[in-house]
Amino acid sequence: MERSRIAVAGASGLIGGALVRSLAADGHEVVRLVRRAPRGPDEVRWDPERGRVDAAGLTGCEVVVNLAAAGVGDRRWTPEYKRVLRDSRVLGTAALAEAVASLPEPPRVFLNGSAIGFYGDTGERVVDEDAPPGDGFLAGLCVEWEEAAAPAEEAGVRTVFLRTGLVVARGGGAWGRLFPLFRAGLGGRLGDGRQYWSYIALHDEVAAIRHLIDREDLSGPFNLTAPRPLTNREITAAMGRVLHRPAVCAVPAGVLRVVLGEMAGDVLGSQRVVPRRLLESGFRFAFPGIEEAIRAA
Secondary structure, X not given: OOOOEEEEEOOOOHHHHHHHHHHHHOOOEEEEEEOXXXXXXXXXXXXXXXXXXXXXXXXXXXXXXXXOOOOOOOOOOOHHHHHHHHHHHHHHHHHHHHHHHHOOOOOOEEEEEEEHHHHOOOOOOEEOOOOOOOOOHHHHHHHHHHHOOHHHHHOOOEEEEEEEOEEEOOOOHHHHHHHHHHHOOOOOOEOOOXXXXXXXXXXXXXXXXXXXXXXXXXXXXXEEOOOOOEEHHHHHHHHHHHHOOOOOXXXXXXXXXXXXXXXXHHHHOOOEEOOHHHHHOOOOOOOOOHHHHHHHO
């Protein structure tokens, strides 16, 4: 891709930060959306919950990427925090999509965050992008999240939904919490360990996003997960092997339900999701296996 002006919401997050570093290293002009007063020409102010975006600051952007969202695992799912999770995704996406649609010269592509939570608990069933949404809070939230991008689609902007799995990275997300536990010898399976986890190395997550930016013929939902999902038991064993630590401290399902509340259903749930459309588009994973992904992190 030729050097472009690219706006990123959620640039301070795990994925957004890695994406910004990758784009900047290749000479792209990256504009960050911030909630405070801008400190320079590379920042644009927005207030996602109030639906406000300085659309003028997006002028000249060929690409807009929205990765802004409150962390699903940051707090217990109280009614108040569930509202935060929804508003940060749905209201923020709607505000940005409307800003994109309002521009005299809209960007050529709008990439919006989403998650494999869209599919709900799939058990042992393998699902790809053609599968319908599942049941539960996260599935419903993902549906609303994607629907909020409608203004951009209706304005004729190529729109891509990034249905991301569990990102294997040292500095954040689920694995950011797992690594210290395993290094301390306290790692182990969650529940019976039979639930499938669909993961992706952070390097491959960023590479996939850039692939979707570059390919003008690609739109709609894409699962950003490694080709072969594994069970929690298999991933736990791999963590132990790579980190040379025992992985025997299993956490019973009942304990997770007490500690995590409603969120435990998603931790114990199974999501066997494959990236069919990404593979069909010619994307190649650098770290397709779990041990490779863990070592890369």
